[in-house]
Amino acid sequence: MELPSFLVTAFVAAMVSAFGSGLLSTFVVLRRASFTSEAFAHIAFAGMAFALLAGLPYGAVTFLFVAAVAFTVGFASSRMAVAEVNLTTIFLAVSMATGVLLLSVNDGFTPDIADYLFGNILLVGESDLYVLAVLALIDLAWLAVFFRAMYYTAYNEDAAGVYRIPTRLVTTSFLVLLACNVVVAVKIAGVVMITAGLVLPGTIALLVTRRILAAHVVAVLVSLGATMGGFLLSYTGDLPAGPLIVVTQFGVFVLVLAGRGLLRK
Amino acid sequence: MIEVRGVSLRIGATAVLEDVSFVLADGDFTAILGPNGAGKSTLLRILLGQIPEAAGHVLYDGVPARDWLREHHVGYLPQREVVPRMFPGTAADIVRLGLLACRGAFSRLPADSARRVRQALEMTGAAHLERRAIDALSGGELQRVLLARAIVGGSRYLFLDEPEAGVDSQQIIEFYSLLSRLNSEGRTILLVSHDINVILKTVSSVLCLNRTLHCHTAAELVSAEVVQKTWGEVLRLVDKHF
Numbered sequence: 001m002e003l004p005s006f007l008v009t010a011f012v013a014a015m016v017s018a019f020g021s022g023l024l025s026t027f028v029v030l031r032r033a034s035f036t037s038e039a040f041a042h043i044a045f046a047g048m049a050f051a052l053l054a055g056l057p058y059g060a061v062t063f064l065f066v067a068a069v070a071f072t073v074g075f076a077s078s079r080m081a082v083a084e085v086n087l088t089t090i091f092l093a094v095s096m097a098t099g100v101l102l103l104s105v106n107d108g109f110t111p112d113i114a115d116y117l118f119g120n121i122l123l124v125g126e127s128d129l130y131v132l133a134v135l136a137l138i139d140l141a142w143l144a145v146f147f148r149a150m151y152y153t154a155y156n157e158d159a160a161g162v163y164r165i166p167t168r169l170v171t172t173s174f175l176v177l178l179a180c181n182v183v184v185a186v187k188i189a190g191v192v193m194i195t196a197g198l199v200l201p202g203t204i205a206l207l208v209t210r211r212i213l214a215a216h217v218v219a220v221l222v223s224l225g226a227t228m229g230g231f232l233l234s235y236t237g238d239l240p241a242g243p244l245i246v247v248t249q250f251g252v253f254v255l256v257l258a259g260r261g262l263l264r265k
Numbered sequence: 266m267i268e269v270r271g272v273s274l275r276i277g278a279t280a281v282l283e284d285v286s287f288v289l290a291d292g293d294f295t296a297i298l299g300p301n302g303a304g305k306s307t308l309l310r311i312l313l314g315q316i317p318e319a320a321g322h323v324l325y326d327g328v329p330a331r332d333w334l335r336e337h338h339v340g341y342l343p344q345r346e347v348v349p350r351m352f353p354g355t356a357a358d359i360v361r362l363g364l365l366a367c368r369g370a371f372s373r374l375p376a377d378s379a380r381r382v383r384q385a386l387e388m389t390g391a392a393h394l395e396r397r398a399i400d401a402l403s404g405g406e407l408q409r410v411l412l413a414r415a416i417v418g419g420s421r422y423l424f425l426d427e428p429e430a431g432v433d434s435q436q437i438i439e440f441y442s443l444l445s446r447l448n449s450e451g452r453t454i455l456l457v458s459h460d461i462n463v464i465l466k467t468v469s470s471v472l473c474l475n476r477t478l479h480c481h482t483a484a485e486l487v488s489a490e491v492v493q494k495t496w497g498e499v500l501r502l503v504d505k506h507f
Contacts, residue, residue, distance in 0.1 A: 030349070030352065030353075145371060146371075148365060148370070148371075149370045149371065151354075151358075152362050152365070154349075154352075155348075155349065155352060155354070155359070155362075156346055156347060156348075156349075158315070158343070159341075159343065159346055159362070160362070161315060162313050162315065162338075162339070162341045162343075163338060163341075163362050163363060163365065163366035163414075163418075164334070164338050164365075164366045164369065164370060165362075165365070165366075165370045166370060170370075206351060206353060209353070210353045210354070210398055211353060212353045212354060212358075215353055
């Protein structure tokens with residue numbers, strides 16, 4: 001049986017995206033950046049609304065907008081004596097407010113924005129696939145360079161700073177990379193589900209192993225496995241793939257928790 | 266040698282440190298004594314380059330701290346290091362940070378890193394903890410592991426902020442005898458402590474600090490008058506020779 005090409009593209013895109021989010025997931029969890037990733041997805045809203053109003057390509061504009069916010073949060077929060085989480089929350093609220101204001105200037109609600117907010121894997125084109133692949137490679141390269149520095153920054157930023165880890169560079173680059181992954185993946189998963197892909201694999205991995213390298217491998221495997229499983233369920237049950245991927249990940253999470261509980265007994 | 270010249274820090278209207286100056290010669294074993302809120306930990310953090318907004322000058326071997334710390338590191342044992350719950354890693358992983366510091370964050374670890382980590386843990390009496398999960402360490406065990414991290418990189422300088430926190434009295438004695446050994450091997454040690462009894466028996470000189478410096482003298486010369494000046498009427502030096 002031959003599958004339609006758009007379905008194959010969608011599947012490959014989802015797998016590449018799952019690979020990227022799986023790579024970052026462990027550090028998202030260890031650095032307690034799950035709220036940040038959720039916030040970035042919402043902050044993208046203002047960028048999208050502005051691009052729509054100005055008639056600019058909203059993929060690129062959103063990308064630049066969220067990356068700029070991530071850079072500001074990472075670089076400026078320590079200098080401004082405002083906690084990172086508070087600065088992120090401020091940007092989230094202002095971005096949502098600005099997005100709503102901009103859209104109210106525009107006539108009516110736009111279906112494209114709805115797709116962007118809730119995601120639609122079947123809309124992914126070949127060019128998106130290239131962007132996803134390049135970003136996954138950047139994720140890998142970043143991890144290769146920053147792995148140890150990020151590990152110690154996530155452990156204790158003060159101690160890492162004293163021991164000559166450039167914590168501001170590490171944090172800022174991580175947040176910018178996270179923002180890029182969120183913006184790119186948002187088209188597939190939508191803002192509502194993006195956080196699950198960045199948090200659940202890492203959480204599951206850290207329940208399974210206490211070794212940092214192994215945790216990254218497990219997180220990627222969980223992310224890929226759940227995406228494959230979600231797609232399979234979607235294809236056989238004629239249901240939307242995105243939510244099924246999240247539900248599959250959650251199922252693995254529950255199973256792992258139950259397994260740990262049984263092992264303790 | 267570390268020179269501290271006219272270091273001051275204000276946070277809002279509050280003066281945390283005022284015009285603090287002193288010199289630490291190579292091989293010194295110096296304690297900073299003072300009451301809570303005297304600025305002791307803050308002074309250590311300024312020396313470590315962690316509070317760039319402080320006024321004044323800190324020089325390591327005649328080089329401004331900011332430049333010196335780009336190339337070198339100081340072994341540091343913080344007052345309390347928060348270990349995140351369920352954080353993946355062993356005591357050896359945490360000690361390895363000290364090795365990374367002497368080579369740069371993005372460098373490869375030395376080929377003999379495992380041996381050096383083990384050696385440092387042995388020195389601090391924590392060899393048996395090497396593979397123990399970091400969030401399963403007790404307060405005293407963690408202090409030993411963090412001390413191993415502080416010495417593993419071979420830094421000439423060792424700063425310790427209340428190293429006796431969470432350590433029982435027997436361990437404190439062992440801990441300070443270890444510090445004496447490290448000092449006799451050539452390390453310059455600066456430590457913050459509240460434990461005057463142990464300090465006056467161990468260190469060679471004392472800085473009495475309460476926002477400003479009240480004395481910088483050999484440990485045996487610490488007088489009741491200086492102690493009262495530093496702590497106020499709260500504390501009296503009864504018998505420093507026990």
